[in-house]
Amino acid sequence: MDCEVAQRVGPRHFIFDEWSRGHSPLHRLDARAKLAATLALLLATSLWKDSWVLLALYPLPVLLARLPLPALLWRAALVLPFSSLFALMSWWGGDPQRAMALLWKPYASALWVVLLMAATPLEDVLAAAARLGAPRLVLEVMHFIWRYLGVLSEQAWRLRTAALARGADRSFEVSASSVAVLLASSYERAARVHRALLARGAGRFH
């Protein structure tokens, strides 16, 4: 994939591919253990009203895995626009204590999820989820989405540029036909992918 396009379309999600390929004790730990620990921490954050004390431990695994702490803190801040909106509403509704919880709980939860995904490649997380009993078809579809996200985003970016050149900022029809072109070519791409898989001897998926 064109590097410049990759930076434009997906700096938000390719960063995890970079972080999760590191070498550290935390990266080497069994993905099932990391997944279970993350779920336990999320449950604790959700149920225990003083669970912010757990965050005092957060720098420890981050430094152990040699991950950039400020970047992780910033990454988890993606939840803040949404959660601050509802915190504001709750404050306005006369419940300041709940408003505070609505603000920090999503952020604390996101921090733990970011740590899991920064220390574990997605395919390992999916394999762990499969061994813990998650529906397999959903996990396979997730795998394919991740594989083709960059490819289709690049194509969508080109379509978007072409559509803007044809006046998509004013015309609904141009945008609609761009999406339709992307959809039809996704169907064709899926057929090619399937033939390529069969040619390489892939059997049934289930």
Place this chain on the structure above:
Amino acid sequence: MHIPDGYLSPPVLGLAGATSLATVVAASRRASGALDESRVPLMGVMGAFVFAAQMINFPVAAGASGHLLGSALLAITLGAAPAMVVMTAILAIQALLFQDGGVLALGANVLNMAVAGVGAAAWAFRLLDGGRRRRLAAFAAGALSALVAACLALAELGASGIRIPAGALAATLGVFSLTAVLEGVITAAVLAALERLQPTLLERPRPAARPLLSGLLLASLLLATGGFLVASALPDGLERLAEVLGIVGLERPLMAAPLPDYEAPWLPAPWFRKAAAGLLGLAAAAALCWAGGKWIAKWRNA
């Protein structure tokens, strides 16, 4: 609207999670049973398509722009069961890698967008589609999927005890209605463009529609969502209803103290109990509808 972690109370999380897990397991069984293996790459690529299509902006009045949400378009092109699986996978990727929606709240988000959203779109499209009405059917599918998902999300927040002032609730509902109309218009426009581009893509054999049953299911879904939303906004009326139905006595031993720590000072206990009563009522109504639907289907097939 993706609900983050830390918003929903344990009963809401548990009920939503159990419902969506059961539905998604059934949907993936149906999707992999009825379809050949070439559909697995198709489902994956279509999931990536929804992400990528969101980069293409649609101009709305006054310089603002919107984008496709996708669950209705997936339901129309792939069918209900595969679309539910794809939407679930999209929501899981968003929760893990985009910090969009929580991981524990995934069950609730799947229920809102992948189960109810896709289900409403599939029913509406199947009910209305036919000849020249396809644009209307696509619009209804898109608008309903967005509206049902948003109302369910608000209802879950309400049932978890998050009180939204009346003014803010009205504004939120207004924004949701506009989003729903936009999603309907985008879905219809994309489908029309797709039919001009590649008319064969949407031609696949459909099972004979059962308009009466679909209409009943759609109406009950809308009623349940709207009624539940009103009930969460006006808990006093709900309490009266619970008293009339005798749920209050039933719900007390059930909700005694499974999680005493959770009844924190900031969570008023009566409200919590009311919300639980409401959820219990909804579950009972859903079970009744399901059983009734089964019975009707059996009776019609006999």
